Amino acid sequence: xxxxxxxxxxxxxxxGQSMTLLCAxxxxxxxxxxxxxDPGMGLRLIHYSVGEGxxxxxxxxxxxxxxxxxxxxxxxxxxxxxxxxxxxxxxASRATSSHEQFFGPGTRLTVL
Amino acid sequence: TQLLEQSPQFLSIQEGENLTVYCNSSSVFSxxxxxxxxxxxxxxxxxxxxxxxxxxxxxxxxFQFGDARKDSSLHITAAQPGDTGLYLCAxxxxxxxxxxxxxxxxxxxx
Numbered sequence: 001x002x003x004x005x006x007x008x009x010x011x012x013x014x015x016g017q018s019m020t021l022l023c024a025x026x027x028x029x030x031x032x033x034x035x036x037x038d039p040g041m042g043l044r045l046i047h048y049s050v051g052e053g054x055x056x057x058x059x060x061x062x063x064x065x066x067x068x069x070x071x072x073x074x075x076x077x078x079x080x081x082x083x084x085x086x087x088x089x090x091x092a093s094r095a096t097s098s099h100e101q102f103f104g105p106g107t108r109l110t111v112l
Numbered sequence: 113t114q115l116l117e118q119s120p121q122f123l124s125i126q127e128g129e130n131l132t133v134y135c136n137s138s139s140v141f142s143x144x145x146x147x148x149x150x151x152x153x154x155x156x157x158x159x160x161x162x163x164x165x166x167x168x169x170x171x172x173x174x175f176q177f178g179d180a181r182k183d184s185s186l187h188i189t190a191a192q193p194g195d196t197g198l199y200l201c202a203x204x205x206x207x208x209x210x211x212x213x214x215x216x217x218x219x220x221x222x
Contacts, residue, residue: 004154031208033209035212040121040214041214042200042212042213042214042215043155043200043202043212044212045209048208048209050208056208058209090154090155092154099143099145099160099204099210100145100157100160101155101157101202101210102157103154103155103156104154105152105153105154106152106153106154
């Protein structure tokens with residue numbers, strides 16, 4: 001099992017560009033999450049999904065969109081990147097019966 | 113509003129010392145988790161505590177959940193360089209998402 005994988009690992013964007021971060025999990029988990037991690041800020045929830053075809057806003061959703069067309073994939077989109085979105089992005093998943101979240105290795109995004 | 117306050121934010125100690133990290137809140141949690149994150153990787157779960165007053169041990173790490181389920185502590189005995197990392201507490205309020213503290217960065221030097 002690969003667990004939770006994220007692509008790409010690193011990306012540099014210019015202000016105004018768009019991109020999509022892909023998260024995939026092979027554990028058949030219902031719940032999936034996108035977080036951003038900034039120095040001294042801990043993990044902040046951007047969006048999450050409780051199952052295929054569902055999405056919900058987290059603490060810091062502005063500037064991001066998500067889609068969960070397949071149970072194993074959770075996509076995070078930035079339509080018009082801003083320097084404030086420079087961060088490390090983590091995807092996580094969990095089973096319905098547990099609150100243990102399994103995290104991916106992260107995507108380091110820099111917006112110039 | 114930061115519901116989970118972790119202290120200290122940074123801790124730098126020598127190998128062999130003991131240390132305690134705290135996670136405090138004014139809110140009640142149905143369960144609380146501790147994660148450890150190494151540089152360049154995602155957080156990994158260390159333990160989940162569920163019952164007020166519960167104590168769990170994981171080798172040299174001792175986790176305690178407060179009686180009122182509002183706070184928790186992580187105690188490390190005889191710290192080793194391999195314990196270096198970011199320690200995050202996360203609380204569940206019977207919702208679908210966890211609330212994370214800002215973390216404690218621990219550095220253990222030999």
